[in-house]
Amino acid sequence: MKEQTRQLGRPPAGRPSPTLEDLATAAGVSRSTASRAINGGLKVSPQAQAAVDAAIVALGYTPNRAARSLVTKRTASIALVIPEPDARVMMDPFFAAVITGVNEALRGTDMQLVLLMSRAGDDSARTMRYLRGGHVDGAIVVSHHRADDWAETLARTGLPTVLIGRPWDTGLGVPFVDLDNFEGGRLAARHLASIGRSNLGTVAGPADMTAAADRLEGWKQGLREAGLRPGPVSHGDFTTAGGADAARNLLAEVPELDGVFAASDLMALGVIETLRSLGREVPRDVAVVGFDNHGLTAGNGLDLTTVTQPMVDMAVTAGRLLVRRIEDPETSTEPVIYPAELVVRASTAGLPPKRREGSS
Amino acid sequence: MKEQTRQLGRPPAGRPSPTLEDLATAAGVSRSTASRAINGGLKVSPQAQAAVDAAIVALGYTPNRAARSLVTKRTASIALVIPEPDARVMMDPFFAAVITGVNEALRGTDMQLVLLMSRAGDDSARTMRYLRGGHVDGAIVVSHHRADDWAETLARTGLPTVLIGRPWDTGLGVPFVDLDNFEGGRLAARHLASIGRSNLGTVAGPADMTAAADRLEGWKQGLREAGLRPGPVSHGDFTTAGGADAARNLLAEVPELDGVFAASDLMALGVIETLRSLGREVPRDVAVVGFDNHGLTAGNGLDLTTVTQPMVDMAVTAGRLLVRRIEDPETSTEPVIYPAELVVRASTAGLPPKRREGSS
DNA sequence: GATCGATCTGGGAGCGCTCTCATGTACCGA
DNA sequence: TCGGTACATGAGAGCGCTCCCAGATCGATC
Numbered sequence: 001m002k003e004q005t006r007q008l009g010r011p012p013a014g015r016p017s018p019t020l021e022d023l024a025t026a027a028g029v030s031r032s033t034a035s036r037a038i039n040g041g042l043k044v045s046p047q048a049q050a051a052v053d054a055a056i057v058a059l060g061y062t063p064n065r066a067a068r069s070l071v072t073k074r075t076a077s078i079a080l081v082i083p084e085p086d087a088r089v090m091m092d093p094f095f096a097a098v099i100t101g102v103n104e105a106l107r108g109t110d111m112q113l114v115l116l117m118s119r120a121g122d123d124s125a126r127t128m129r130y131l132r133g134g135h136v137d138g139a140i141v142v143s144h145h146r147a148d149d150w151a152e153t154l155a156r157t158g159l160p161t162v163l164i165g166r167p168w169d170t171g172l173g174v175p176f177v178d179l180d181n182f183e184g185g186r187l188a189a190r191h192l193a194s195i196g197r198s199n200l201g202t203v204a205g206p207a208d209m210t211a212a213a214d215r216l217e218g219w220k221q222g223l224r225e226a227g228l229r230p231g232p233v234s235h236g237d238f239t240t241a242g243g244a245d246a247a248r249n250l251l252a253e254v255p256e257l258d259g260v261f262a263a264s265d266l267m268a269l270g271v272i273e274t275l276r277s278l279g280r281e282v283p284r285d286v287a288v289v290g291f292d293n294h295g296l297t298a299g300n301g302l303d304l305t306t307v308t309q310p311m312v313d314m315a316v317t318a319g320r321l322l323v324r325r326i327e328d329p330e331t332s333t334e335p336v337i338y339p340a341e342l343v344v345r346a347s348t349a350g351l352p353p354k355r356r357e358g359s360s
Numbered sequence: 361m362k363e364q365t366r367q368l369g370r371p372p373a374g375r376p377s378p379t380l381e382d383l384a385t386a387a388g389v390s391r392s393t394a395s396r397a398i399n400g401g402l403k404v405s406p407q408a409q410a411a412v413d414a415a416i417v418a419l420g421y422t423p424n425r426a427a428r429s430l431v432t433k434r435t436a437s438i439a440l441v442i443p444e445p446d447a448r449v450m451m452d453p454f455f456a457a458v459i460t461g462v463n464e465a466l467r468g469t470d471m472q473l474v475l476l477m478s479r480a481g482d483d484s485a486r487t488m489r490y491l492r493g494g495h496v497d498g499a500i501v502v503s504h505h506r507a508d509d510w511a512e513t514l515a516r517t518g519l520p521t522v523l524i525g526r527p528w529d530t531g532l533g534v535p536f537v538d539l540d541n542f543e544g545g546r547l548a549a550r551h552l553a554s555i556g557r558s559n560l561g562t563v564a565g566p567a568d569m570t571a572a573a574d575r576l577e578g579w580k581q582g583l584r585e586a587g588l589r590p591g592p593v594s595h596g597d598f599t600t601a602g603g604a605d606a607a608r609n610l611l612a613e614v615p616e617l618d619g620v621f622a623a624s625d626l627m628a629l630g631v632i633e634t635l636r637s638l639g640r641e642v643p644r645d646v647a648v649v650g651f652d653n654h655g656l657t658a659g660n661g662l663d664l665t666t667v668t669q670p671m672v673d674m675a676v677t678a679g680r681l682l683v684r685r686i687e688d689p690e691t692s693t694e695p696v697i698y699p700a701e702l703v704v705r706a707s708t709a710g711l712p713p714k715r716r717e718g719s720s
Numbered sequence: 721g722a723t724c725g726a727t728c729t730g731g732g733a734g735c736g737c738t739c740t741c742a743t744g745t746a747c748c749g750a
Numbered sequence: 751t752c753g754g755t756a757c758a759t760g761a762g763a764g765c766g767c768t769c770c771c772a773g774a775t776c777g778a779t780c
Contacts (some may be wrong), residue, residue, distance in 0.1 A: 389759080390759065391760080392760055392761080393758080396759090404758075408758080430765050431765050432765090549769060
């Protein structure tokens with residue numbers, strides 16, 4: 001109770017850093033000129049510029065961001081919103097890639113990355129308040145369960161926003177960066193069909209995520225095109241354990257399974273684990289295709305055929321797009337869709353299948 | 361060139377958010393009273409408090425951080441400095457855990473996490489300038505290469521700092537959180553000895569990192585205590601590929617190798633990969649102990665014996681410690697060392713070794 | 721030689737907040 | 751009734767910066 005009024009804490013100890021006033025005095029110019037010199041030097045004489053530059057070095061001057069942003073209304077920072085429980089962030093290289101990519105996009109800018117990990121419920125309200133509070137100039141939001149309404153809410157606040165991954169509602173004018181997940185699923189189906197597999201099943205992602213839904217739709221389409229029957233679908237949660245469980249479901253439904261498409265590499269890992277533990281060999285008995293192409297399967301003694309998802313590149317693009325939209329809100333809101341590509345490796349090595357069936 | 365003077369960008373569009381003045385007017389009190397009500401309500405009458413609270417909700421008021429921090433000299437944000445090339449961050453769950461943990465520690469605070477990933481050279485100067493510029497209230501620095509002098513430099517600036525991982529120079533008065541790496545290495549050695557292995561080698565981490573050095577020293581000490589000869593040491597870079605290469609070196613030096621301690625789980629994975637590709641079975645021919653205990657080895661069909669490193673907990677502790685030090689710079693700078701524990705799993709299953717040798 | 725840009729400069733206001741200080745109000749005991 | 755002591759309040763200054771605007775300087779032009 002007694003500390004209540006001190007909740008903002010005491011100011012830091014050390015000696016105060018030089019102000020613009022100090023800088024101007026040291027350079028022998030006015031505060032205004034010093035300010036101009038710092039911010040790009042338009043209408044500043046070469047001598048004044050040089051004097052200011054020298055003084056900056058001499059004093060070790062750094063502009064006070066708070067003061068600057070108080071008047072410019074800009075904070076020189078953007079938020080990366082990761083609306084997932086933390087445990088998931090830990091294990092999924094996807095988020096690491098996103099962080100890396102966004103950071104990379106900010107290189108050369110003076111922008112900083114503020115990380116907002118927001119869990120369920122109340123926490124997300126807090127996050128939302130922070131975003132609306134003008135504490136950042138823009139936001140990149142990752143992921144999109146059907147339930148969360150980030151896209152919609154942010155669209156209304158007018159805060160420049162870029163999504164990574166297609167939102168359920170694309171009519172909000174919020175640009176997004178995504179992979180062609182549909183095509184990825186389709187490629188997986190066609191590939192498995194092309195190596196002669198016909199009893200195919202898929203471990204899809206959570207049904208409330210667009211990426212998962214798109215991959216599944218593409219998969220079905222691919223099967224249709226190859227003249228194969230739809231086959232069983234089991235949903236996992238993108239984790240290894242989830243994949244392992246889902247694989248058991250598939251086998252229960254179709255014991256003669258000879259090909260599986262898992263909507264993430266992690267789930268593919270789980271699938272392989274289950275298959276092996278049940279005595280099926282990969283790829284001889286069952287061929288497996290994953291999704292993501294992060295190198296995690298290296299230690300597995302089996303290279304995984306997978307659909308590439310250039311996560312870092314996508315995040316870089318999202319970051320750059322956001323910066324552009326902050327500078328110029330009129331920038332196009334066209335989504336950026338990366339093409340999906342299949343990387344064929346050992347887990348679908350072209351061994352002849354046990355028996356052939358109608359490739360139509 | 362023409363845009364030079366506009367580098368700060370234009371102010372955001374939308375309607376301006378309510379100010380404290382607006383809030384005070386709406387609540388029928390003065391700005392001062394409104395401010396007090398917001399900051400803990402000491403010396404504010406219940407009526408005034410209630411009026412302000414209501415107005416906050418009604419207006420959707422959020423304090424302007426810039427204005428606040430301009431006067432308080434506090435920014436309500438801390439930096440997490442990760443001085444590693446980004447590629448490494450991507451693959452190593454260690455950093456994901458750190459981010460998660462620090463974030464967790466900030467929960468309940470109004471502090472935000474600013475992520476500073478700084479690469480070699482010039483970039484680290486920029487980062488340093490940012491940290492000294494008073495843009496954050498404190499910093500958590502992950503790292504520990506001998507070359508970087510973060511600890512020293514930051515200690516001099518007076519910015520509250522907490523390190524994750526012991527720095528080479530512990531005499532700077534900068535607190536750190538670390539695992540008892542020495543004991544971890546020692547436990548690995550004693551365990552391998554205890555299951556009867558005697559031709560032991562280790563894949564150590566980079567020689568310029570304290571964690572790697574400590575684990576190696578502990579390992580040597582453990583071997584001495586078990587009456588075993590030192591055995592070969594090969595250095596890896598904490599990655600799977602590095603572990604795989606290092607394992608080849610060990611085998612070249614000691615073909616009869618029957619136990620390996622790898623200083624990270626990722627390297628242990630590489631070691632196992634190499635061993636298997638050369639026809640050695642794990643654990644029958646060679647027992648393998650890892651370090652970190654992150655669940656990545658699950659998909660491997662082999663559970664890894666490893667030394668636990670509660671990374672998330674450690675990061676939480678570091679975060680809390682930093683917050684405490686920001687609030688009260690007099691807080692103890694005692695390091696926090698987590699005990700190392702060995703988790704025995706299948707990769708060192710107690711099969712009888714091929715032949716016994718002096719367990720002294 | 722006077723006029724007109726074009727270029728550069730400094731004064732000053734004000735961003736939204738916190739915090740000091742002086743003042744106002746209520747209630748105690750004398 | 752009066753001084754004293756709490757507590758509650760509002761006025762005002764000022765944090766460090768940007769940016770508007772008015773003034774100064776300098777050629778070039780009429």
